[in-house]
Amino acid sequence: MSEQDKKGTSTQSPRKESLDELVFADPWLKKAEKTQHFPDDARFACAYEIHPVVEYFAVATFLRRTETIDELWVGATVNDRTFSAEDFKRVGLWGIGRVFAITRKGDELTACLKLIELLFRARHGFEWPEAFLVTGIVDESSFTSIVRKIEKELDENKQKARETETAIIEVARNLGLSPKPTGEGPSHWFARCPGLINGKTGNHVLFINAAEDSFGCGWCRRKGGVEELRAFVNERKDGKQRIDKNIDPIVPSFFNKGLTLYQLDRPKEAAVWFRKVLEINPNDTSALNLLGQALDADGKFPEAVCCLKEAIKIDPKYALGYYDLGVILSRKKDGREEAMRCFKKALSLPLREPFSAYAIYSIACLHALAGRKKEAFNSLEQALERGYPNRKYIDEDKDLDRIRRDARFTEMMKKYFGTEDALPSG
Numbered sequence: 001m002s003e004q005d006k007k008g009t010s011t012q013s014p015r016k017e018s019l020d021e022l023v024f025a026d027p028w029l030k031k032a033e034k035t036q037h038f039p040d041d042a043r044f045a046c047a048y049e050i051h052p053v054v055e056y057f058a059v060a061t062f063l064r065r066t067e068t069i070d071e072l073w074v075g076a077t078v079n080d081r082t083f084s085a086e087d088f089k090r091v092g093l094w095g096i097g098r099v100f101a102i103t104r105k106g107d108e109l110t111a112c113l114k115l116i117e118l119l120f121r122a123r124h125g126f127e128w129p130e131a132f133l134v135t136g137i138v139d140e141s142s143f144t145s146i147v148r149k150i151e152k153e154l155d156e157n158k159q160k161a162r163e164t165e166t167a168i169i170e171v172a173r174n175l176g177l178s179p180k181p182t183g184e185g186p187s188h189w190f191a192r193c194p195g196l197i198n199g200k201t202g203n204h205v206l207f208i209n210a211a212e213d214s215f216g217c218g219w220c221r222r223k224g225g226v227e228e229l230r231a232f233v234n235e236r237k238d239g240k241q242r243i244d245k246n247i248d249p250i251v252p253s254f255f256n257k258g259l260t261l262y263q264l265d266r267p268k269e270a271a272v273w274f275r276k277v278l279e280i281n282p283n284d285t286s287a288l289n290l291l292g293q294a295l296d297a298d299g300k301f302p303e304a305v306c307c308l309k310e311a312i313k314i315d316p317k318y319a320l321g322y323y324d325l326g327v328i329l330s331r332k333k334d335g336r337e338e339a340m341r342c343f344k345k346a347l348s349l350p351l352r353e354p355f356s357a358y359a360i361y362s363i364a365c366l367h368a369l370a371g372r373k374k375e376a377f378n379s380l381e382q383a384l385e386r387g388y389p390n391r392k393y394i395d396e397d398k399d400l401d402r403i404r405r406d407a408r409f410t411e412m413m414k415k416y417f418g419t420e421d422a423l424p425s426g
């Protein structure tokens with residue numbers, strides 16, 4: 001889902017020194033396995049308020065420190081200003097997961113600040129910390145200094161953009177489109193789009209790259225240079241609108257709304273936004289994939305399978321599509337054979353980590369469920385060899401119950417996780 005990564009994190013390479021230490025990044029929790037809890041050893045860092053879409057949410061952050069790495073965990077909830085630090089660990093938060101991990105360095109506060117900065121930068125453009133809520137390792141003044149620092153950078157970019165304005169900006173201004181810098185880079189601008197959506201002007205924007213004197217609007221499927229922009233505005237005046245079908249849509253806002261709602265465990269609402277993306281571009285495989293997952297989470301299994309199959313039909317080399325289809329199918333007893341084929345197909349294509357380890361793990365589960373112990377162990381070992389990380393998940397995974405009491409299982413856990421203690425099982 002690398003395309004999604006780009007859309008989801010509209011900004012901004014983290015600073016170089018942070019990059020050097022970056023071990024793991026998943027700002028929109030796309031790689032995360034669903035969990036209802038923060039790790040026991042995670043310590044509350046702070047909570048803050050965000051205003052995505054129309055509602056107000058609280059985001060709680062936790063630091064988990066191992067011998068070698070520092071991890072940032074987040075979870076969201078409705079914004080109840082009476083929550084204390086302890087409440088955030090106790091109440092059921094949505095979308096809990098690990099967003100960043102860096103090499104362990106310095107004290108807890110230093111680590112938290114670095115991690116939180118990575119998170120804010122990655123999520124900028126869609127959600128922004130609007131207010132500080134609860135102190136943990138991080139207090140309000142440290143929190144505010146990070147927010148200010150990033151805001152200052154955005155301001156500097158806006159300033160640079162104004163100083164290095166090019167022809168297209170002047171044209172856009174003369175055409176009445178009110179161009180403004182986005183702050184995300186020294187030549188990033190947005191402006192009012194003259195195009196219509198469903199016959200209405202709406203309040204949508206087009207994006208301008210001043211350095212290249214080019215613009216693009218994903219909703220209207222239009223892009224081009226100065227002359228194309230003039231023509232676009234004139235067509236609008238003529239009451240005619242030509243639609244250019246061969247442009248990649250830029251629909252990050254719809255997509256990100258869907259993604260966030262999905263991560264907040266609100267699949268029904270998430271599906272609405274993924275459908276909007278697909279109205280504009282029916283071939284957006286990432287949106288199809290996520291719509292499928294949202295439908296599956298909403299209990300709509302047949303529709304979910306259709307979406308994933310459609311994504312694969314559009315892009316037969318969509319490795320992650322096969323993987324995600326496999327995950328959905330494997331939950332139904334009569335879908336297991338097809339799930340196995342999906343995981344194998346995904347592994348035959350370039351499938352990035354950690355999904356290849358997950359796919360092999362899933363194959364191990366399917367073998368175990370079918371009573372094929374030897375194959376199950378072989379696959380499980382391969383998955384662990386590839387770095388399948390989640391001991392807790394293995395301990396709780398009922399799919400593996402048939403092989404759990406086998407001596408080979410105990411040995412494997414000891415070999416890869418350094419302990420043979422499993423959670424007590426019934």
Ligand SMILES: [Zn+2]
Pocket residue numbers: 193194195196204205206217218219220221
């Ligand atoms: Zn437009």
